[in-house]
Amino acid sequence: MADWTIEDAERVYRVNRWGAGYFEIGANGNLHITPVPGNPQVRIDFKSVIEEIKLEGIQFPVVVRFHDILRSQVAELNQTFRQKIEEAEYQGNYMGVYPVKVNQMREVVEEIADAGEAFNYGLEAGSKAELLTVLAYNTNEHALTILNGYKDEEFMRLALLGRKLGRKIFVVVEKYSELLSLVKIAKELDIDPLIGVRSKITVKGRGKWESSGGDRAKFGLTIAEIINATRYLEEHGMAHCLKLLHFHIGSQLTDIRSVKDAIGEGGRIYAELRHMGVELEYVDVGGGLGIDYDGSQSTNDSSRNYNLQEYVADVVYGMKEVCEQEGVPHPNLVSESGRFITAHHSCVITQIVGEIKPAAAAFDTTAEEGEHVLVDNMRDLHDTMDDSDNVQEIFNDASQWKEQALNAFKLSVISLTELAKIETLYWQIMSRLQPRLKNEEFVPEELKELDYNLSSQYLCNFSIFQSAADTWAIDQVLPVVPITRMNERPTVNCSLVDITCDSDGKIDQFVGEDGITDVLPMHPLQPGEDYYIGMFLTGAYQDVMGDMHNLFGRLNEVHIFSDDDDPEDFYIEEVVNGSSVSSVLSIMQYNPSSMAQNVKRVIDRHVAAGAIKPREGVKWTDFYENCLHGYTYLKHTK
Ligand SMILES: *Cc1c(COP(=O)(O)O)cnc(C)c1O
Numbered sequence: 001m002a003d004w005t006i007e008d009a010e011r012v013y014r015v016n017r018w019g020a021g022y023f024e025i026g027a028n029g030n031l032h033i034t035p036v037p038g039n040p041q042v043r044i045d046f047k048s049v050i051e052e053i054k055l056e057g058i059q060f061p062v063v064v065r066f067h068d069i070l071r072s073q074v075a076e077l078n079q080t081f082r083q084k085i086e087e088a089e090y091q092g093n094y095m096g097v098y099p100v101k102v103n104q105m106r107e108v109v110e111e112i113a114d115a116g117e118a119f120n121y122g123l124e125a126g127s128k129a130e131l132l133t134v135l136a137y138n139t140n141e142h143a144l145t146i147l148n149g150y151k152d153e154e155f156m157r158l159a160l161l162g163r164k165l166g167r168k169i170f171v172v173v174e175k176y177s178e179l180l181s182l183v184k185i186a187k188e189l190d191i192d193p194l195i196g197v198r199s200k201i202t203v204k205g206r207g208k209w210e211s212s213g214g215d216r217a218k219f220g221l222t223i224a225e226i227i228n229a230t231r232y233l234e235e236h237g238m239a240h241c242l243k244l245l246h247f248h249i250g251s252q253l254t255d256i257r258s259v260k261d262a263i264g265e266g267g268r269i270y271a272e273l274r275h276m277g278v279e280l281e282y283v284d285v286g287g288g289l290g291i292d293y294d295g296s297q298s299t300n301d302s303s304r305n306y307n308l309q310e311y312v313a314d315v316v317y318g319m320k321e322v323c324e325q326e327g328v329p330h331p332n333l334v335s336e337s338g339r340f341i342t343a344h345h346s347c348v349i350t351q352i353v354g355e356i357k358p359a360a361a362a363f364d365t366t367a368e369e370g371e372h373v374l375v376d377n378m379r380d381l382h383d384t385m386d387d388s389d390n391v392q393e394i395f396n397d398a399s400q401w402k403e404q405a406l407n408a409f410k411l412s413v414i415s416l417t418e419l420a421k422i423e424t425l426y427w428q429i430m431s432r433l434q435p436r437l438k439n440e441e442f443v444p445e446e447l448k449e450l451d452y453n454l455s456s457q458y459l460c461n462f463s464i465f466q467s468a469a470d471t472w473a474i475d476q477v478l479p480v481v482p483i484t485r486m487n488e489r490p491t492v493n494c495s496l497v498d499i500t501c502d503s504d505g506k507i508d509q510f511v512g513e514d515g516i517t518d519v520l521p522m523h524p525l526q527p528g529e530d531y532y533i534g535m536f537l538t539g540a541y542q543d544v545m546g547d548m549h550n551l552f553g554r555l556n557e558v559h560i561f562s563d564d565d566d567p568e569d570f571y572i573e574e575v576v577n578g579s580s581v582s583s584v585l586s587i588m589q590y591n592p593s594s595m596a597q598n599v600k601r602v603i604d605r606h607v608a609a610g611a612i613k614p615r616e617g618v619k620w621t622d623f624y625e626n627c628l629h630g631y632t633y634l635k636h637t638k
Helices: 006-013 046-055 067-087 106-119 128-137 153-164 176-189 223-235 256-275 308-326 339-345 373-384 391-410 416-437 469-473 581-587 592-608 614-629
Strands: 023-025 031-033 062-066 097-099 122-125 144-147 168-173 194-198 242-246 282-284 332-334 346-356 456-460 480-482 492-497 510-512 515-517 520-522 532-535 556-562 570-576
Touching (some): 031 046, 046 556, 046 570, 062 067, 067 106, 067 308, 097 106, 106 122, 122 128, 128 144, 128 153, 144 153, 153 168, 168 176, 176 223, 223 242, 223 256, 242 256, 256 308, 373 391, 373 416, 391 416, 581 592, 581 614
Parallel strands (some): 062 556, 097 122, 144 168, 168 194, 242 282, 282 332, 456 492
Antiparallel strands (some): 023 031, 062 346, 480 532, 492 520, 510 515, 556 570
16 A cells, blocks of 8 residues: 555644644554653554444444543643743742533543642633532632623522632622622621622634624623722722632634733733722633644634644733733733633544445446437537546536436426436536546636535434534534544545434535545445544533434443553543433433333234234334334444
8 A cells, every 4th residue: 555655644634733642643544542642652542442332332423532631631731831930930820720611521520620639720610500510529729610601699609608618719790780799698698709800801802702702792891890890899898809800702712812912901901900909819811722623723713823832821921011011910820721621532433324425326328219319419428528628618518418408307308217317427427527627727616516516425323413513503623534544545535414314414624635625535435344433622512512403312422541551551431321212302301101102002902903913013012112212323233
């Protein structure tokens, strides 16, 4: 296979670019994982993970979580802040928090809290359910707990319970009336709250979430409201409780300039408030630290034009500069980076369960007596075209005849068989034109679509609405690569379709050789052999935003821990079963056991009437019940 190297595969799949040091194409053509970049001896061949999943009898699709990647990201974020703080001789500390909305899975939150213990890394909550979670899981008294989002009185009481338990729990005021209710309840319970205010700063992030900042932002106080808030607290003898200034200009910030601008503006507000006598101790810069999903290192929506080092440097040095100009103390720095912590740690692995071939499918086009002249014309073109003919001319002739044939068919001039022959010949002509387009200097728009129109569709056993909601909702690009055979030339250009009954259930944006492409080169399916693909960087938001479209529900999950002493360098620490049909039906208010009884009654009636043999009736009853308790996705048998 000397005509195809791993470097060629890397050029097609760009694993090094989006893999962030965790993923790489191995010399054997399989995807490899280095879950702790500082320890390259631990290297997992993804194929052996799949083998083990099969051995355990777990059905695909499966979410695979690498807990060590979570830990590595937590360590990297905290260490980078510490390094820059030291290097800049910055006086404050880094006191980061993980926003649980990005992935609220218990195992994920537990792992992050555990990995963050050494750094006093805390948690952030944005709803009552999340607050109840962080109260139970953020038990480190030195770490911060930050509460964002809209709050009711019960929410305030829970926060004050946290204070009673000795936690550094900040209520961030998102709208003015929350301040009044917080002050009222704090007085009633006689507990001093820790208060933050969220500023509606005017800097807008670029990218999909730019409306998180600016005048029309949903959250935050205007400057006037912040000043009023400080006066209100003073009047109530609680000025000393206001300790934190917060801003968040959006998720997945694509351009580093918006980070710099936000630090500049937020820093000024902090300094002015200090001058006014408000003893702020923390500045919380929110989330937004982006992920390079498409590997382009650009301001594309699915990328970013900076790395972690630059982001942290801009926060630390930017704040230092403002403070020194203004002669105010350096505040402790808080960030709420969620996407950065969780995106890499999980992926969805599934098999291709079928191929929807392009239209040039096999159909006998041999000439027959008395065929319509349009069939003859198309066949002539097909038989006589050669490489010296003008591509555009052939395309025009063929397209015109195909259109005429369709009209002729509608007018009963040609038969169904004749139409089938014309369409088959047309697509065969197109597939011969397609490779010649690469050599043409100028390719007209209509011919550019040939690549896409002549590509296959690989049918994947999963639902994008469950596993990759953002690819559907906001055109998020997520890397997709085959798990094996990357040492073979991929000869099938394809897009991916899922198993939902929805034509939107498809993926036709991929990380490609030169940016985003609409088809991905894959390997031909081989009879009797499963072809596994992975969709990567799904650990942030995608993991937890899925819906019940077509009642597919949650996926089976395996949690992988690395282990240097293990021959394969890993073990499956836990298996979490995905949704069974009966569990998703129950959510939709069905009663699976009475459904089973209904079906059994009908079967019994047919048995009584002699239409079904009793033994067979029992089998059908059991079969229905087994399916009811089974997995919602396709059971793929090779
Ligand atoms: C969503 C959110 C975050 C997390 O943002 P990422 O871009 O995932 O880091 C942080 N803070 C607030 C207030 C948020 O709403």
